[in-house]
Amino acid sequence: MNAKITLAVAALAVAGCAALQPLPSSQELDAQAAAMMKASFRDQGIAKVDRLNQDLGQKACSSDHSPDDRAAAQIRDAALASVKWPASGQYLGDWKEGEKIAQNGRGGTWTDAAGSVNGGGCYNCHQIGKAELSFGTIGPSLYQYGKLRGVTDPVDPKSAAIVQYTWAKLWNSKAYEACSNMPRFGHAGVLDETQIRHLMALLLDPKSPVNQ
Numbered sequence: 001m002n003a004k005i006t007l008a009v010a011a012l013a014v015a016g017c018a019a020l021q022p023l024p025s026s027q028e029l030d031a032q033a034a035a036m037m038k039a040s041f042r043d044q045g046i047a048k049v050d051r052l053n054q055d056l057g058q059k060a061c062s063s064d065h066s067p068d069d070r071a072a073a074q075i076r077d078a079a080l081a082s083v084k085w086p087a088s089g090q091y092l093g094d095w096k097e098g099e100k101i102a103q104n105g106r107g108g109t110w111t112d113a114a115g116s117v118n119g120g121g122c123y124n125c126h127q128i129g130k131a132e133l134s135f136g137t138i139g140p141s142l143y144q145y146g147k148l149r150g151v152t153d154p155v156d157p158k159s160a161a162i163v164q165y166t167w168a169k170l171w172n173s174k175a176y177e178a179c180s181n182m183p184r185f186g187h188a189g190v191l192d193e194t195q196i197r198h199l200m201a202l203l204l205d206p207k208s209p210v211n212q
Helices: 005-022 026-039 056-061 069-082 093-102 157-169 193-204
Strands: none
Touching: 056 069, 093 193, 157 193
């Protein structure tokens, strides 16, 4: 038999055998992908491999299809239940400090020392102040955030709903949008309660340049 014909027959035989092999299920593929991811990383400084562990919302929102209404509601409910309200009952801090946090995008990298103070990096995704010329557009503009929502006095009970909504959104953004891309600042330990209070002031204090 011609050598070329022999090779062709052998190739077809191998292909036929391969075609008989069952295709892996989506669950098996997911498990293989997860194993590959974990094998590709190691603990380094404050960055631990456990960052790869996904909760309910992360698993559902990193799928190839969006969660259905029931799953989305479960994610939102769990996120809202996880919100820690200010222990002092005081929601607003100093807007000047809030501006510094919004401008600061540092933190969370393996080179940072344990206990390092993180920034919020808010301008990476949002317009906040009118004077800021460089900002991201992944998220909506937050300029005049409090003013547009009628917050003239954040302590006034009439403003309670928007104040609490804003706090929950900063603490765990999935409380209102199951697959939100916004960092879960409080839930993930990126920012502490004091820092979130300062960001609250930046957004809601009538004296903040955001609301001018």
